[in-house]
Amino acid sequence: MLSFPSTTGLYTDHYELTMAQGYFLSQRHEKQASFDYFFRKAPFGGSFVVFSGLSSVLEMIQKFRFSSTELTYLKSLGFDESFIDYLSQFSFQGNIYSVKEGELIFPNEPVLRVEGTIIETQLVETLLLNILNFESLIATKACRMRLAAGDRVLLEFGLRRAQGLGGIHASKAAISGGFDKTSNVYSAYHFKIDSSGTMAHSWIQSFDDELEAFRTYARFFPEECVLLVDTYNTLKSGIPNAITIARELSAQGHQLAGIRLDSGDLTYLSKKARQMLDEAGLHMVKIVASNQLDENIIQSLLAQGAPIDVFGVGTSLATGKSDAALDGVYKLAFYDEKPSIKVSENLAKMTLPGVKTIHRFIDQDNLFCADGISLAHEQAYDQIYHPTEAGKHKDISGCQSEELIQQVMNQGTITLQLQTPAENAAYTKSRLLQLPEEHKRFLNPHVYKVGISQKLQDARNEMAKQYLKKDSFNS
Known part of the structure; x- marks a missing residue:
C-alpha cells in the first residue's frame, strides 16, 4: 500500500479543529x-x-496524529495552548x-x-470524505466502462489529465472498478497493480521515417510491441508499416502485439485495420483504441461492430467526467x-x-x-x-x-x-x-x-x- 506521511492530523479542514478545540475547552x-x-x-x-x-482511509486514520512542527504551526494560527498540549498526545x-x-x-x-x-x-471527517468520495467516484466510473467493454482489456492512463496528486488514487480506484492495467508507474508500484505503456507520437516524429521508428522500437521491445499507427496516415502509412514490422518480428521468432488507433473514426478505422491485418495473416495482432473514450462511446463502438480488443481511457476516467464529485456526507x-x-x-x-x-x-x-x-x-x-x-x-x-x-x-x-x-x-x-x-x-x-x-x-x-x-x- 501507499506509504503515507508518518502523521496525517493536518489532513483536515480548519473548522474541524475549531470544533475540536470547542469540545475540549467545554x-x-x-x-x-x-x-x-x-x-x-x-x-x-x-x-x-x-x-x-x-483501505486508504483506514491506513491514514491509523496515522492520525500531530508532529511537533505541525503543533507549532497550529499554535501560530492562534489555537489554545492547552488544546495543543492535548493534540500532542492525540491518536484515533x-x-x-x-x-x-x-x-x-x-x-x-x-x-x-x-x-x-x-x-x-469529528477530526477524521474531512480525510474520510475526501478519500471515500473520490475513490468511490472513480471506481464507479471504471465499473461502468467495464460493463460496456465486457471482457475486453481496459487500460487507464489519466494521470496527465487528473487533478494533481488525485491521479495517484484515481489509478488505484480504476483498477478496483475493473480496469486491467494503468500507465501510472507510481501507483502501480505502491498499490501492487500492473503498469503498461508503449509509445507517443513524439517517438515517431523524432525519426526521419515512420518505418524506422517502428523498427527501432520493435528491436528494443520485441515481446510487447504495440505500434501507434496514426501519426501521419493510418491506412496508407501506419498500418502498412506495422504489417512490415510484424513480418520482420515473425521472422525473428516474435509476434507483433498490437496497433493503436488514437484519432479519427474509430469504428471505420478499426474495421479497415482488422481487414488489412487479417489479409496479411496477422489474425493475432490486437487493435487498441484510445482518444477521449468513456463508457457511452465504448458501448457505441461495440454496438457498431468495431473489432477493438483493448480500450485505453484517460481523461473521462481519472477526472470522473461528467460528475465532478460524489455527494457523500458524514x-x-x-x-x-x-x-x-x-x-x-x-x-x-x-x-x-x-x-x-x-x-x-x-x-x-x-x-x-x-x-x-x-x-x-x-x-x-x-x-x-x-x-x-x-x-x-x-x-x-x-x-x-x-x-x-x-x-x-x-x-x-x-x-x-x-x-x-x-x-x-x-x-x-x-x-x-x-x-x-x-x-x-x-x-x-x-x-x-x-x-x-x-x-x-x-x-x-x-x-x-x-x-x-x-x-x-x-x-
Whole structure:
C-alpha cells in the first residue's frame, strides 16, 4: 500500500479543529459519538456506486496524529495552548464499521460508521470524505466502462489529465472498478497493480521515417510491441508499416502485439485495420483504441461492430467526467448515549438517528432484491418502508439476507486484511453478477429498493416530531 506521511492530523479542514478545540475547552471531548457516511445520489445517471477507498482511509486514520512542527504551526494560527498540549498526545482510538471495499452501495445507506469520542470522530471527517468520495467516484466510473467493454482489456492512463496528486488514487480506484492495467508507474508500484505503456507520437516524429521508428522500437521491445499507427496516415502509412514490422518480428521468432488507433473514426478505422491485418495473416495482432473514450462511446463502438480488443481511457476516467464529485456526507447519528438527528421539513434531507446496520436481501434466483436499514440491535424483520414516501413498503419475508456492515477498526487498530485493488475488483465483479440487469443499464436505470425497518422509521418520525414541534413553538 501507499506509504503515507508518518502523521496525517493536518489532513483536515480548519473548522474541524475549531470544533475540536470547542469540545475540549467545554470539557465535552470525551463524550461518545457515532457518525454515518452515506451519499444521496448515484453519479453518472446510474443507480449504484462501487465503494472504494476504505483501505486508504483506514491506513491514514491509523496515522492520525500531530508532529511537533505541525503543533507549532497550529499554535501560530492562534489555537489554545492547552488544546495543543492535548493534540500532542492525540491518536484515533475509536472503532469503525463498514461495508466491504468493492461492495455495490446505493443512495442514503449508512455504509460506514465511526464510533469514538466526539473529538476523534469529528477530526477524521474531512480525510474520510475526501478519500471515500473520490475513490468511490472513480471506481464507479471504471465499473461502468467495464460493463460496456465486457471482457475486453481496459487500460487507464489519466494521470496527465487528473487533478494533481488525485491521479495517484484515481489509478488505484480504476483498477478496483475493473480496469486491467494503468500507465501510472507510481501507483502501480505502491498499490501492487500492473503498469503498461508503449509509445507517443513524439517517438515517431523524432525519426526521419515512420518505418524506422517502428523498427527501432520493435528491436528494443520485441515481446510487447504495440505500434501507434496514426501519426501521419493510418491506412496508407501506419498500418502498412506495422504489417512490415510484424513480418520482420515473425521472422525473428516474435509476434507483433498490437496497433493503436488514437484519432479519427474509430469504428471505420478499426474495421479497415482488422481487414488489412487479417489479409496479411496477422489474425493475432490486437487493435487498441484510445482518444477521449468513456463508457457511452465504448458501448457505441461495440454496438457498431468495431473489432477493438483493448480500450485505453484517460481523461473521462481519472477526472470522473461528467460528475465532478460524489455527494457523500458524514452526519452525527448518536451522541452522549442518545440518538441524534438532523431535522428538515424535507424528509429526504432528514438523517436517520441511532446506531444502524444494513441487510441485503437476496431472492430465490440469488439476485439482490432490496437493502434494509435497521437499528443495529434489531432482530429479523419482514417489511421495509420507503424512507421518504409514506405508504410504500416491500415484503422481504421470503428472501435470504446478509449483513453488510462489519468491524474494520478496533480502538484505532485495523482489524481486517486489506485487499489489493485487483481483489476489490474481483469482489465487485461477483456482486455485479447478483445485481439485476435493469439496475446496470446506462439509460434510465431502475431504482434499487432501499428501505428502513419499522422500528427505525418510528424512531426517526418521533424524534422529528419533537424537534419540529419545538421549532414551531419557538418561532
